[in-house]
Amino acid sequence: MSTPYTYAAATPGDHYLDGNALAGLLSQFLPGDPTLHECRCPACGSTEPLARALVYLNCPGTVIRCCHCTAVILQLTTTPTATYLTFPAHTTLRLPPDR
Numbered sequence: 001m002s003t004p005y006t007y008a009a010a011t012p013g014d015h016y017l018d019g020n021a022l023a024g025l026l027s028q029f030l031p032g033d034p035t036l037h038e039c040r041c042p043a044c045g046s047t048e049p050l051a052r053a054l055v056y057l058n059c060p061g062t063v064i065r066c067c068h069c070t071a072v073i074l075q076l077t078t079t080p081t082a083t084y085l086t087f088p089a090h091t092t093l094r095l096p097p098d099r
C-alpha cells in the first residue's frame, strides 16, 4: 500500500504533541530510541516512525494516533497496579535488530 502524502489536520480543539513526547513513556518497553521505531497504521496502512505520531495526553491514559488518518495506533495506560500497552488489531511495530 502506498503512503498517502496528506497529514491529519489539527482543529482548534485538538491538543496533541508529536511523537517525540513518547521517548520517555516508551523507553521502558522498547529498545533504543522508541521514537525511531516504525509503526504501520491499522486503518490506512501508512508506515511512519513513532516520532511522527500524534500523542494525546489528556485522555484516560495516553492515546497515540496516526499522523495521516488519526486512527488509534497505540494506547498506554498506567494504573496503580500495572501499565498497559495496547495495540489495536493489525498495528505493526517494527523493531530493528540489535546492533
Ligand SMILES: [Zn+2]
Residues within 6 Å of the ligand: 041, 042, 043, 044, 045, 046, 066, 067, 068, 069, 070, 071
Ligand atoms: Zn492511518
